[in-house]
Amino acid sequence: MILQPAALALVLIALLVSGLGIYAGYYGVRILKRWDPASGSEGQLELERRTYLISTIMNYVLGFELMSLFLFIYTADDLHTLFTGAMCAAGTLAVNSFGYPALLLKIVNFLLAGVWLIVNHVDNRGYDYPLIKVKYELLNVVAPLLLLEAVLLVAYFAGIKPDIITSCCGSLFSHEGGGFSGDLAALPHRPMQIAFFSGMALTAVSGVWFYLKGRGGYFFSSFAFATFLIAIASVLSFICLYFYELPTHHCPFCLLQAGYGYVGYVLYATLSGGAVAGLGVGVLMPFRQVGSLVRIIPVTQRRLASVTLVCYLLFTVIVVWKMIFSALRLG
């Protein structure tokens, strides 16, 4: 176990988030089983009041969850000096078999938590609990994943020993490195550039169309999520090469370091923020006709679409700026 303040904070956050997630999930099951808005029974009124408490708790808890993703990658980057062979967070995460699964799960939970917060925000604005069942069904998906994340994080930090010799990012994210990360790094840069800019363009066009006309929400949401995945692959395939100005260094974590102006945080924050907002547009689509939300959802969706467009635009501008002004030229 490593007793580093940020690592302890992350473990505490994970335990807090998963504990309260399970508490909320327990009431979620009760709500799904017993919710009956037509009834004025004591049990129903008690559940209605309980939902305010759970909603407030989960707002804060999942807010912490969103921030903890960035604290986790910061911590992983910060700890790399302890391990022989590690040059950045890539090496720290590879010190045992729980690091990368924990990171992947944190990304998944980040997206789910973001979507839950959007659904919760909209539900709270309706006066008749319009999305209560959807909200708690989603929470019952998120809660076990939060628990699994806590288990992985505890296992990861508990299994860290300072004398471990780990791999450096150069070997983990190299064409010859094999594995999923190696495969992503080996993706040919020209097709990936076409896919990346096409994805951004389609997201932008469908987003502007949705903003102006209020139609095509599913298309926009799908494009936004697909572009998120393509953009992550593109970071490994070609984007990071322009920042490092090295044609063979594909590490997505070195971007988080001071030597590159911490640009990785901006890139990943804009990408993940845009993806969550884009997913939120799609998730809200089926509920546009719900009586008490008829005026609320379209406004919220337009705001979310704006967030995605601004985030993705910022991401693209940074990438294009670096592609133009980098000393590296890819053939």
Place this chain on the structure above:
Amino acid sequence: MIELSGITKTFNSGLSNQFTAVADVTLTVNPRQITVFKGPSGSGKTSLLTMIGCMARPTSGRIFLHDIAAAVPFQQEGADSLEITSLPERFLNEIRRSTFGFVFQQFNLIKGISVLENVMLPAYPTGEGRTDFRGRAEGLLEQFNIARHAGQRVELLSGGELQRVAIARALINNPAIIIADEPTAHLDSKLSQEFMEIVGRLKGEGKSVLIASHDPIVYDSPLIDTLVEMRDGAVIASRSCR
């Protein structure tokens, strides 16, 4: 119209000192009428009016407000009734401000500020322009013949004047329903009669007035339309006085 369905209010539920203030009350209160809730102290009148006025929630049961859609800005178009017991607090704030006016037994006016400011207080959170509601407040003080006291601090007024300031304050947001809890408890007979005359005028203007009282001047008044008798938290009789 206000519809109450199986309203129960229990304090300290599950504890040794559990107390049921209102027990399974089902009742319909007609609009644009004066409804008086009569009963001894502890009969549940105040608790019931508090729940109708969105200042407390029942332990069980539902309260529906019918035909007040215009006063509830978030209500969906076309809906003619609203169930209020399930609403989150911020929605209840909107309803309290726009739909109900309250006259309390102790008047609850704010000492140290003027009569005019006291009357204007409930209008500040609505976001309406100050000039607009100031004009309305001055009109109400004029209507209740206390305009000459507008600039005075409330602690300098007599009981009857305080009562009229409290009524003016209850009316500042032009509510559809006025709730008065033991409004004549601190008034002599003449002032109590005067209060009932004002209530009669409000009814004439189309307001619904709900009064909790055990004062015969109130419940024997020829102006009232419905008398609801309560005891031990339950409604024991409800009759039309017309």
